[in-house]
Amino acid sequence: MNRETEALYKEIKRCTICEPKLSAGANPVLTVNDRSKILIIGQAPGMKVHLSGIPWDDQSGRELRSWLGVTEETFYDSENFAIIPMGFCYPGKGKSGDLPPRAECAPLWHERLMAQLQKVELTLLIGRYAQSYYLMEGKRRSLTETVKNYQDYLPSYFPLPHPSPRNFIWMAKNPWFKEEIVRELQNRVDRILDK
Structure with missing residues (x-):
């Protein structure tokens, strides 16, 4: 990581x-590197992540890594993934x-962080807060419609639901997500990380 990125971090x-x-007090949680290839913008750390200080160090993180088709080692390599929440604490x-x-x-x-992340090829917008902030009027009426029409936001953004166990019912009602979109997500992640 270069000195400017490290100072901002x-x-x-x-x-x-x-x-x-x-x-619970302040404990900002993020991972950045000026060489990161993929940016993950989520919501905010949960209590488990707050305590560990490791982004996505919970059941939601395990589900997200399975969607991405990556190991923990690959996921936590900051040259692969930068992880920035909408709210850091x-x-x-x-x-x-x-x-x-x-x-x-x-x-x-966020603007200052984006200036450091010039090598990012794909930004994953996880959940409605990230999608509302970054897609603005471009987002659809519902998260389901936004995710279903993910191609409209490529090549820059890839909108996703939150991988929380609370959304497992949504996933059961929308089998197209894991059948089609997760497969496309994994293909894109593989291509970017293999470069």
Whole structure:
């Protein structure tokens, strides 16, 4: 990682802007490298990830790695994947799951991070928060429609649902996702990482 990227990473890791609003305190979680080939933009760390400090270090991460068709070693190699959430810290518990990502993070940090990630060939937008922020008016009326029409956003973006166990019902109702889209995702990931 070059010095500028490393300095930005360290600055983000020290961020405490939202700390008064975070029940578990600040612990920004991300992985970046100026040589990363694929960027994953998710929602926000869950409590398990907050405690470990390792992105996608939970059941959702295992499911995501199976969609990508990669090992943990490949996934956590920052020259392969940069991992940036919409909210860098665990936002706390809500009525039906975790609270939404803090709104301060993406406007504060994402543009500066993107300037460092010039080698990224594909950005995975995981969940509606990332899709709303990056696709804006281009996203469809629902996450299902956005994901189903993923080709409209290529070659830059590949929208995906969140791989949380809470979405296993959605996946059961939409078998086309694993039959068609996961296969296409794996093909693209393989091609990019094999370069």
